[in-house]
Amino acid sequence: MIPSVLPTYARAPLAFERGEGSWLTTTDGRRFLDLGAGIGVNALGHAHPALVAALTEQAGRLWHVSNLYEIPQQQALADRLVAATFADSVFFTNSGTEAAELAIKMVRKHFHAAGQPGRTEIVTFSGSFHGRSTGAIAAAGSEKMTAGYGPLMPGFVHVPFGDHDALYAAINDNTAAILVEPIQGEGGIRQVPDQCLKGLRDLCDQHGLLLVFDEVQCGMGRTGKLFAHEWAGVSPDIMMVAKGIGGGFPLGAVLATEAAAAAMTVGSHGSTYGGNPLGCAVGAKVMEIVAEPAFLDEVTRKAGHMRQKLEGLVAAHPEVFTEVRGSGLMLGLGCKVTNTDVVKAGYDQAVLTVPAADNVVRLLPALTISDEDIDEAIRRLDAAASAVKGAGA
Structure with missing residues (x-):
């Protein structure tokens, strides 16, 4: 029987009830670091005052x-x-x-x-x-x-x-x-x-x-x-x-x-x-x-910080990733493994990413993401990559 919501999406088994900044909380109380921002929509994060x-x-x-x-x-x-x-x-x-x-x-x-x-x-x-x-x-x-x-x-x-x-x-x-x-x-x-x-x-x-x-x-x-x-x-x-x-x-x-x-x-x-x-x-x-120049300058600075960390992630997991691509806070991780495996492994580490064509994992965080949250995101992506590598060994 067809569900009441037309089944045109392959949805992840996650339901969120609250958001603040770069974080989302599920209906059962788990907190996820959001690097998707609603597919680049939540430019200023969740519930910006x-x-x-x-x-x-x-x-x-x-x-x-x-x-x-x-x-x-x-x-x-x-x-x-x-x-x-x-x-x-x-x-x-x-x-x-x-x-x-x-x-x-x-x-x-x-x-x-x-x-x-x-x-x-x-x-x-x-x-x-x-x-x-x-x-x-x-x-x-x-x-x-x-x-x-x-x-x-x-x-x-x-x-x-x-x-x-x-x-x-x-x-x-x-x-x-x-x-x-x-x-x-x-x-x-x-x-x-x-x-x-x-x-x-x-x-x-x-x-x-x-x-x-x-x-x-x-x-x-x-x-x-x-x-x-x-x-x-x-x-x-x-x-x-x-x-x-x-x-x-x-x-x-x-x-x-x-x-x-x-x-x-x-x-x-x-x-x-x-x-x-x-x-x-x-x-x-x-x-x-x-549109404030100072805000855009800060996006560029944070983007440089995030890209540097991602380059290190790619270097640490050559069996999983091939490259970092993109500009600013619109970044992608090219994958050797199936990109959706990386996305799903991220769910287990409570970090959200978005798959894209060309076997890429998209990273579209809120433009307001903090350096601390960027660093935490890299740690969680590192754990996700290790899990994918271990599963394929």
Whole structure:
């Protein structure tokens, strides 16, 4: 008999009832060190006092009115995002998937309004992940996500990650945009080198294409910059944001330049819940904290500390791990053993990690994680690696 909750997740046998900072407590009282942060969502950790206060204050005043009316909290957050980024305009969603849908629509609407309705193709990369809607899975194109869901939305051209020749060959008169994650998260913490991001910007400028960055997982301070593309010194035309922007509250956004967004006029897109007062009140507080240069500098410092410790972990367990990859506090452990074995061994050591493709274990801790908790995490990962090694001996 099918369970009351649709069984689309292979859930771990853990149920949490409380969280504080980088720690979670189960319903039976066990404490776990959380290096997953809800898959990079809880950017400021669990139950951050400033976010609790922002949500509580707004909840006592107004929850929802819809976008039929002006929403001051939405305007305030949009102003913050525009002031801190390349963007001229922002549309708020509830998730990264919804942000992907709008980004796709915005690209195609842009060229239709420009009198080039045939330019509809969007180039994407193997290993990418842009959400679970029909449009988003068509963009990623992997068989794992698309099998059984056809016919898929047309208009996406998939090229191998890192294959420059295939990328150049994919550009034609019908090409509208290139869509890329500066760091692939679900794909296994695969980083696009800075020079390649610059090359993508040049390629788009050369051919009159829009450059779309998916920073749902790598954005909002995760790499030590507010957004990962800033390290390369380039800007997109459109950017998808979610996860960390709400600090745990469902919130997403599409940021765009005026030129890219100009065709999105009244009635061209909408959302019932997107940009509601609750989400935007929390998001504004997240931005207030995360966008501070001192906060981002501290993320970079802690990231260096954590990476150094992880390099030592890899060196101590060459039978288990191959490498450390990633940037900032978006890190991955390449594995020789099956990555899910490492994740499960971590449960026994009360440390939470996240599996990813390419046989990688993802580490996406709260940006507020302390040095002491980083050190404790390494000790627990060391014990987990020893257990996996022992089980395989």
